[in-house]
Amino acid sequence: MIRKVIFIAVILNHSFIFSQNNIVNIDSIIKSDNYKVLKNISYGIDKKNKLDLWIASTELKTPFVIYIHGGGFGSGSKNAAYSKDNFKRIKRLLENNISFATIDYRFKNNDDFLLTSFNDAKKALQYLKFYNDKFNLLKSKVALMGASAGATSSLWIGLQDDLSDKKSKDPILRESTKVSCIVGIAAAHSLNLNRWKDMANVDEEYLKSIFEKYLGKMDTEKWMERSFNKNYVSEVDFFEKMDSNDPPIFIINYGKNTKPKNIADFHHNPLHAKLLKNRADSLKIKNVVYAREIGIIDKSNKGIVDFIIENLN
Numbered sequence: 001m002i003r004k005v006i007f008i009a010v011i012l013n014h015s016f017i018f019s020q021n022n023i024v025n026i027d028s029i030i031k032s033d034n035y036k037v038l039k040n041i042s043y044g045i046d047k048k049n050k051l052d053l054w055i056a057s058t059e060l061k062t063p064f065v066i067y068i069h070g071g072g073f074g075s076g077s078k079n080a081a082y083s084k085d086n087f088k089r090i091k092r093l094l095e096n097n098i099s100f101a102t103i104d105y106r107f108k109n110n111d112d113f114l115l116t117s118f119n120d121a122k123k124a125l126q127y128l129k130f131y132n133d134k135f136n137l138l139k140s141k142v143a144l145m146g147a148s149a150g151a152t153s154s155l156w157i158g159l160q161d162d163l164s165d166k167k168s169k170d171p172i173l174r175e176s177t178k179v180s181c182i183v184g185i186a187a188a189h190s191l192n193l194n195r196w197k198d199m200a201n202v203d204e205e206y207l208k209s210i211f212e213k214y215l216g217k218m219d220t221e222k223w224m225e226r227s228f229n230k231n232y233v234s235e236v237d238f239f240e241k242m243d244s245n246d247p248p249i250f251i252i253n254y255g256k257n258t259k260p261k262n263i264a265d266f267h268h269n270p271l272h273a274k275l276l277k278n279r280a281d282s283l284k285i286k287n288v289v290y291a292r293e294i295g296i297i298d299k300s301n302k303g304i305v306d307f308i309i310e311n312l313n
Contacts, residue, residue: 035094038135043103043127044120051103051124052078055136056094063141063180063312064099066125070148070186071107072214072263073117078102080147089305096309099137101128105153110219113226114191114236121153122163126175141312142179145304148267151184151251152191155276158182159238159246181311183250183304186268189275190239193227199271200260207266214263242279248286250307251276256293270294 036055043049056062069080081090081102090100105120129139144154157163163177190196197207211227212220226232253273260266270291277296280287288298288307302310 043124046106046120048104048106049120049123050078051101051128052081053128053135054090054094054100056097056099058097058136060097061132061136061138062097062099063143064101064128064137065093065143065145065308065312066121066128067100067102068105068121068144068146068150068153069102070146070150072267073108073114073149074216075107076149078104092305093308096313098309098312099135108218110222113223113232117149118153118156118236121150122157122177123172125157125177125179126164126172129175130172139175140180143181143183143308143312144179145183145308146187147185148187148264151187152267154182154184155187155249156191156236156238158249160241179247181248181250181308183308185252186254187251187272187276188267189272189279191236192233192239195239195275196266199275200266200269202259210260210263210266239275239279242283242285244283244285246280246283246285248288248307248311249276249280250288250302250304252290254291254293270296 036057038053038055040050041053043051051066053064067078067081069076069078071080079102081100093100101124103121103124105124106116108114109116125142125144128135128137129142131137132139144158146152146154157177158179159182160177164175165173168174188196189199193207193211197204200207208224211224215223251273253268253270255265255268255270257269257271258265260269270293273289273291274294274296277287277289279285280289288300288302289296290298
């Protein structure tokens with residue numbers, strides 16, 4: 001019983017950092033003269049390539065966190081990081097000399113599907129690393145943090161080998177994409193839909209019917225063909241690319257293991273957390289995983305902020 005109460009306390013204290021409900025204008029709850037906040041920094045050429053950066057008050061270069069919002073790769077904004085309750089968590093990071101960034105990115109499309117979203121998040125990471133001197137950041141100590149689509153983007157970047165392009169004419173794209181730790185809330189363990197089908201024990205037609213509803217006005221035929229294409233799957237999936245050199249991961253997935261009724265049920269299924277934990281354990285990747293409804297509670301009872309501080313210091 002004590003263990004259950006502690007776990008609930010951990011979730012209440014840390015999980016709502018990712019909620020997109022009750023978002024407020026951040027200017028209404030802070031005194032800007034107490035913090036160095038740079039808003040709407042352009043990290044790319046698109047109007048969606050914007051980020052906010054909260055810089056910890058210290059003369060030394062600081063580790064930093066990049067928050068990637070959720071929304072099914074089709075909605076949401078960097079303001080998802082801002083709520084009255086969440087600001088206490090951002091404040092705690094700043095007090096521990098850890099800077100905090102939250103980003104906007106482009107959404108899914110009919111040309112390269114999810115890759116634009118992923119590559120925007122990657123570019124934001126590389127941008128902040130490239131301009132580390134300008135922003136007083138320590139580029140060797142970075143955490144990626146996200147919810148839902150943002151969690152999966154974080155895993156896509158962090159659980160692959162270095163995604164930098166050493167031959168690029170753009171010096172930003174030559175920056176390493178390696179990070180120190182990853183936090184994912186309601187993350188998918190894979191972007192191979194065949195793995196989702198097997199995980200949820202549903203047939204392909206059922207999976208496709210849910211996926212088509214998710215696509216809405218997108219080119220359904222094109223998406224369905226590409227989503228099962230081996231080359232595309234190889235580009236977007238990270239599960240098979242996990243190895244013993246990957247950084248520590250913190251995963252929380254909610255809900256019971258029931259037959260998914262929509263794409264959110266599929267993407268947020270607690271079995272994703274179980275599969276990530278099993279894979280991480282087999283590779284000896286340090287991990288803290290919670291999926292309470294299916295009995296996965298990390299014995300450390302560690303929360304998100306503590307995990308980040310531990311891995312960035």
